[in-house]
Amino acid sequence: MPYSVARRLLDAFPEGAFEGPASQGRTIYPPSTDGHRRMLIARRAGRTVEQRIHDTRVAADVPWGRARHLVERFPPTRGESGSGVGALYHGEARLDVLALIYTMIAEQARSLVPSLRELAWAAELGQETAVDIVCSLLDRTARLMLDQDLSVLREQATTALAAARVSPHPAARDHAERLSAMVTPHIPRRWERLRLDGVFDGAGQILDALLVMAEDGHAPGTRVRIAAGPHTGATATIISAAWEPTGPPRAYAVRPDGVASTIAADPDDLVVLAFRAQPRQEI
Template structure:
C-alpha cells in the first residue's frame, strides 16, 4: 500500500486550466451547439436527445473541423470586432448579406449520409442581397430605418440588429420559397439555409445540418439530416426538410416526428 501511494504521489499533475480559458471554451461550445451558456458550462453531454419541436440548434456539431474553427474564432471576438460586425450586419442590403454568409459558413453533410454541401453557392451573397432589395422595394416600410439600424449596430451585438431586421429577414426567407428550385445552382438553397439558421437564433428550432432520427413512415427509425425548414409568418419552423441517410429523396416532416440526435463535437486534438 505504501508503494502504491508513493507511485501515485509521483504521477505528474495536470496543469490547471485558467478560468478565462475555460469560460472562452464554454462560450465556443454554446455558440457551436446553440445551447445556453449554462448548459455548455456543464459540458456537451448535457445536451440530450429530444423532439425537434423543442430546443434550438444554431450551429449543429459536426466533424467539419474548418467550420468549427471559424465559429470558434467568432466566439472569441473583441468588443471592437463585434461592433464592426454589427455595423456590417446593419448595412442593407449588401453588408447584411455578406455578414450572414460569414456568420454561417459553408459545410457538408456527414460522411455516409449522402448529404452534400450546405450553406454553399457561389452566388449565395448575391441572392440574399437581391431578395432584400426586392422585398424592401415592393413593401413600403418593411425595411428598418437608417436610424434604427445605426442604433442597433452601436450596441455591438449582431442579435440586436437581428431584432430590428426580424420582419425583413423572415419575409426574405418566405420569398425564397416562392422562387422555383434550381438544383444545378446551390446558391438559392444555400441562401435559404442561411436564413433558416438566422431565424433559429430568435426562435426555437434546428438549423440545416442538424442530425435527427425519423419517427414516421416510410423511414421510421432511420437517421437523417435536416437540410431546410418551412416557416409561417411567425413562430418556429412548422416543418423540416430532411434527407434520410443514404436516400436520394427528401421528405417534409412534422417537428414532432423527428428526434434531434445528441452529437459530441470533436475536440481540438481531433480537428
C-alpha cells in the first residue's frame, strides 16, 4: 500500500476516534495512558528524511535489521489500569525471536524473502510502508509460524540453523551461530524460559501490529466491548490476532476485564471503543 493511501486511511479513522465493529477500521497504535510509549512513537514520527532513510535501510536488512526495526517501531507497553492485562509487545529476547523466524524462512522457503534488488529499491524511498509492501509475504509467513506449537517450532529452528551454519554466505553463518544458543540441547531451559517470559507472545504482537498496517484490523492493546457470548457487555483488551494466508484477522484473542484468561472472538462480535483515558493507579 502506498504511503499516501495509508495516510488517508489513517486520517479517516484517527486514533481513539473510531468506535464500531472490529471487522472495520484500523488501529495500529492503540491509544493508552502509557506516556512513555506515546513519546517514543511521537519521536519516530518526527524523524528527518535522513533518519527515515537510515531506518528503512535497516528495515530492509533481513533478518537482523528487519527484526531490530520492528522492535523499535512497536515498543513495549502494558494494559490499562483495571484491565488485568500485563505487558504487551514485550520480552527482552523478542528481537532474537523475530530474527530466528526470519532466518528459518530464509532457509526453508527462500522464495519468500525479497531479492536484494527489491529490498534496496524500497529502502531508498525512505518510507517504511514501501519496505512493508516488499516484505508483506515474508512478514505474514513469520506471523503464521509463531502460531505453531513451540515444540514443533523449536525442531524446525534447529534444522534451519544447522543448514545456515554451513551456508556459503558468511553473514548467514554468523546469524545462525548467534541464534543457535536459543535452541541448543546444551541449554535445554532457554527455550522454555522464553516461553514462560512471554517472548513469543511479544514477537507475535509486534507482527500483529505490523500486519494491520496493510489490512483492516486492530493491534494488540486495543480496547473493545464484547457484543456476543457469555461475556456480552464486558470491556476487554485485544491480546493477539489470528491470521489466514491472506486478508484481515479472522479472529482475536481478547481478555475481558477482571478475567484471568483470554477468549477467542469473531471480529463482528467486538466493538472497538473510542479511547477514554483513565488515570493509572499508583501502587
